[in-house]
Amino acid sequence: MIRVKNVRKVYPNGFVALDGIDLHISRNEFVYLVGQSGAGKSTLLNMLYKAETPTSGDIYIDNISLSGLAPKQVPYLRRSIGVIFQDYKLLPRRTVYENVAFALRVMHFSRFRIRRQVAQVLELVGLQQKMHNYPSELSGGEQQRICIARAIVNNPPVLLADEPTGSLDPDTSWEIMQLLSKINARQTTVIVATHNKAIVDDIRKRVVAVENGRIIRDEQLGLYNP
């Protein structure tokens, strides 16, 4: 479903973020991208939804080449990929409900479908009681749940997570990862960039280790360290 082919990324300042990346991820897989900060995990993740473009090489999602995608088509690519972030990226002046509904309104869903799907997803992430609160009134873990709800509310086939537990305590991190596993079980491909060793070693999945812009290890049910 996702194929990364010989991707290289050089930033304008000459820094080589990624080099010779080849990666294949099948439908409904759960993959950890691990490595230190600056190893290139985020760059790789950003390329999957075309927030960044490779300097050379190409990425295919369902056999569609991202480098051949016109700017006008990018919004439609992004509708099939949910993304969640370490800093949540929520709209502070909108309620939980509005934040999640926002994604569906952008996709021209009807009012009726928006109400139904937002209610369903808020129940899935366990926030139906707080849908009229503003993000600032919620804890970090709860804000991350809103972010997840927004990312999956339209049932995209792919979910990308960039350090989803980066600003959370261990217990909350564990809950968030359980939630991601649950989403993976609903037929969603999940890719998580993380340097949370405890989580990776505890919830065992495929591990792709990145170091200095290269993939140094790729194993099923791997550990954070070899």
Place this chain on the structure above:
Amino acid sequence: MIRDFLFFTSEALISIRRSGIMMIISIATITVSLIVFGIFLLISANISNLTNYFSSKLEIRVYLKDSTKQDEIDALKLRFEAMPAVRKVEFIEKAAAWAEFKKNYPKIELSTLVSDNPLPNAFRIGLSDSAKITSIATHLKGFEAVEDVGDMGAIADRITAFSRYTRIAGIILVSLLTFATLLIIVNTIRLTVIARQDEITIMQLVGATISFIRWPFIIEGLLIGIIGGVFAIVFLVFGYSFFVMRFQENIPFFPLVYDHMTLNLIYLGILLVGTSLGIFGAYLSVSRTVKNNY
């Protein structure tokens, strides 16, 4: 389509309502700059009105020889009326002129000075183009029946020069001020867009198309422009009528602009400038912000 429009409008209203102080500041900035713009339009309308007023008061007096007969006078009147740049020709009979003179200066004992009416028959010629006054006066002097021509050539030349310079200065200043207003409004809108950079990024992230992102901002720019424009107009309407009232009390004969046609045109202009710059500013800022992200 209608659903989208309603959504965009509600987004714009939500954002205006929730951005509070930011919105108040931008509306105030736009109001103030439109007021300055409007004051200048009023001043320049008044100056041009003033020069027109003085131009219309310019006239040439043609004094006729006493020997001129009535049929010659009638013929002259027709010829004068046919001349280019002549607006109206009025014949002043010597007896009427004498009577008016005596009425205007009752204190002078004229009968002791002159026995008979010393004034000649005359024409009063009003012009439509004050710049031509000197050349027409010279031309009139050439007529056989004409004794003398009194023109206001020196004053006319000055008024013509004055109106030309004020018109040029007015055009330059209005253009500069329009440009300044444009910069202020576009930048103000830009600030409101930049303040919501995160929102734009998130919209792009969840798959919003460029036009979908742009519309709420354009409607917001339009609303801010309209609100700022209306405030500026309300201020100018009250301010200007107050000014006219006070001015007329003190200098009643001064020709101020207060016909509704001209004023409404100025106010409409301010509203149009406000709204179009609001839209333009929003369009420009959103496009620039959005481009970095695809």
